[in-house]
Amino acid sequence: MRVLPAIILAVALMLLPGIWFALKWALSEEGFEGAAVDSTARIEIEMLRQQIEDLQVRLSDLRSEVARLPVGGASAPATADADGEQEIWAQTPGADLDYAQVVLIADRTNVNQGLQVAGGSYLSEKLGRPREDLNDNCQPMTNPDLKAKLITEQVGPIRVSMLQPAITSLKVVFxxxxxxxxxxxxxxxxxxxxxxxxxxGTQNSLSTHSYGLAVDLNIDGQLDNFTDGKTQLGLTIIADFFNDEGWVWGAGFRREDSMHFEISRRQLDQWLAEGKL
Structure with missing residues (x-):
């Protein structure tokens, strides 16, 4: 009959706003304070968000099932689990935590909490160009002033080449x-x-990578899909630590790039004022 699925659908729809409100509160300043103490809480929040996304998909599927049932007629037989009980909702996968699992990026446009990118034009104005001739391939830095501040070393779990202040800041993050x-x-x-x-796609525009002030990260060497609005669970946790040190997360870009972290304009200006660049 159509009655039981309709009741389930109605109850789920009533519960969903409450769950979403609780999640929004948990992500607010009152419900979530500081990356250094709430890593475990953030993991639980991301898992809950994924469950909500799955629930929305299942609600849509149930609407379709209800719509296909004839009024007053018999419904299709329900599937049964190994114990013979009817299974209405499939169990949400992912009981074991996996930092590489893909999750939805919540409130994506506000993840950087007011931090702004410096941008190629601003970097060129303040630091000069890293080299004059550019193409689509990575080339060495030739600007002598910038090259003198370029460091290549092991920083935490990775080896990178970056300008000295960015190396120092990255060490703090890790x-x-x-x-x-x-x-x-x-x-x-x-x-x-x-x-x-x-x-x-441009003729002469520079990215922050060209200045050794950006780094791309991932979990377990698994590259994130570009511009899909999702990211690896571990990156959502890492992003809070970068934000604390004045780095911008590429998840908030118009063309989402959640592996990308770069120095904000505010942090760049601070280093310039301190004579570090």
Missing amino acids: ENIRSVDPDLYARINTAGALCVRRIR
């Missing part, structure tokens, strides 16, 4: 992650940092 969540720290990998080239 040490904070290691002290709070050593399991996550051990699974951090990189897809690169310094890469002097023009932004693909």
Whole structure:
């Protein structure tokens, strides 16, 4: 009959706003304060968000099932589990935590909490160009002033080439992650940092990677899909530590790039004022 599915649908719809309200509160300043103490809470929040997304999909499927049933007629037989009980909702997968699992990026446009990118034009104005001739391939940095501040070394779990202040800041980020969540720290990998080239599709525009002020990270070497509005669970946790140190997360870009972390304009201006660049 259509009555039971309709009742289930109605109850689920009533519960969903309450669950979503609780999740929004948990992510607010009152419900979530500081990356250094709430790593475990953030994991639970991300898992709950994924369950809500799954519930929305299942509600849509149930609406379709109800609509296909004839009024007053018999419904299709329900499937049964191994114990012979009817299974209405499939169990949500992912009982074991996996930092590499893909989750939805909540409130994506506000993840950087007011931090702004410096941008290629601003970087060129303040630092000069890393080299004059550019193409779509990574090339060495030739600007002597910038090259003198370029460092290549092991920073936490990864080896990178970046400008000295960015290296120092990155060390702080990784040490904070290691002290709070050593399991996550051990699974951090990189897809690169310094890469002097023009932004693909442009004639002469520079990315922050060209200045050694950006780094791409992932979990377990698994690259994140570009512009899909989702990311790896571990990156959502890492992002809070970067934000504390004045780095911008690419998840908030118009073209979402959640592996990407770069120095904000505010942090760049601070380093310039302190004579570090």
